[in-house]
Amino acid sequence: MKLTKTINRKIISPLVYGLGIEQMLARRAAKHRIILNYHGVTDKFDLGINHRHMDVQQFERDILYFKKHFKIVSLSEIYNSYLQGETPQENLLALTFDDGYINNLEIALPILEKYNAPATFYIITAGLENPDFITWYDTLDMMRLADHNAHNYGELANQIKKMGNGRDVYIQGLTAQLPRYEEMKKRNPHYWQLMNNAQVLTCAKSKLIEIGSHTHLHYNVGNIDFALASEEMRLSKKILENLLQKEIVSIAYPDGNYTDKIKDEAQQIGYKQQYAVNYQLGSDANDTRILNRWSMSNSTTHEANMILLSTSLNSKGF
Ligand SMILES: [Zn+2]
Known part of the structure; x- marks a missing residue:
């Protein structure tokens, strides 16, 4: 984790929160x-x-x-x-x-x-x-678990977001190529069911x-x-x-x-x-x-x- 993020998480956020500064901001909000x-x-x-x-x-x-x-x-x-x-x-x-x-x-x-x-x-x-x-994005997660390097998953997600009819057949074609896909799906039902x-x-x-x-x-x-x-x-x-x-x-x-x-x-x-x-x-x-x-x-x-x-x-x- 980047140092600035760690400092923010471990020091700044708890301090701001502990002092109730976030509540002061919320009370002053126009909405x-x-x-x-x-x-x-x-x-x-x-x-x-x-x-x-x-x-x-x-x-x-x-x-x-x-x-x-x-x-x-x-x-x-x-x-x-x-x-x-x-x-x-x-x-x-x-x-x-x-x-x-x-x-x-x-x-x-x-x-x-x-x-x-x-x-x-x-x-x-x-x-x-x-x-x-299983939703298409959960499918992609299970695919990534099965083979992290099989696809550029960000690019694949952008492509899938543009698809209508035909999307699910296309995705099935991809998962069929990953032997560990079904195993990953079975192992993590809590994340997609x-x-x-x-x-x-x-x-x-x-x-x-x-x-x-x-x-x-x-x-x-x-x-x-x-x-x-x-x-x-x-x-x-x-x-x-x-x-x-x-x-x-x-x-x-x-x-x-x-x-x-x-x-x-x-x-x-x-x-x-x-x-x-x-x-x-x-x-x-x-x-x-x-x-x-x-x-x-x-x-x-x-x-x-x-x-x-x-x-x-x-x-x-x-
Ligand atoms: Zn949604």
């Missing part, structure tokens, strides 16, 4: 609402596999901190507060989790329930009926959990054929509504990718709330259909994350 984006929470933390799952103890510290310094509200509540244009008494924070990993149910939900913290889980509906479904119907139903039964769409196959909908993108958004909404017997009102865009035309289509399909990771378009900041989210880093400390959060209230808050 008073923020939505956080997590993916997984794990009790088998391993950055050697990927950066998408937070260590469970760090996650619990996050929640304790939020309980103390923010009001944790549901996504619906934070969105309605924003629409009504009210200035909240205290800073509001909402939690979202993308992709629908089983660890959301098994590891994150018990902690959310322990602290009575609401959250929204965004589900990739292709995973509901196929226990072997998505919830099935029964597991999503169990989550939805908790009064703390809202469910939203993360599309059906997790294509970058802004990059692919428009008709396919539309079908992806429509199908996942229908599948979730059939399962849960209630209206699905929100969508989180895979890889934070969308266009103006996609936003219009999502609204047309019936999504009342849309969620980005970084605003993609100049019009987004004044578009009440879409809100930004702040991605929690799983590769830095709790203290550093809380400092980043306080400064992100102005850039990612609303």
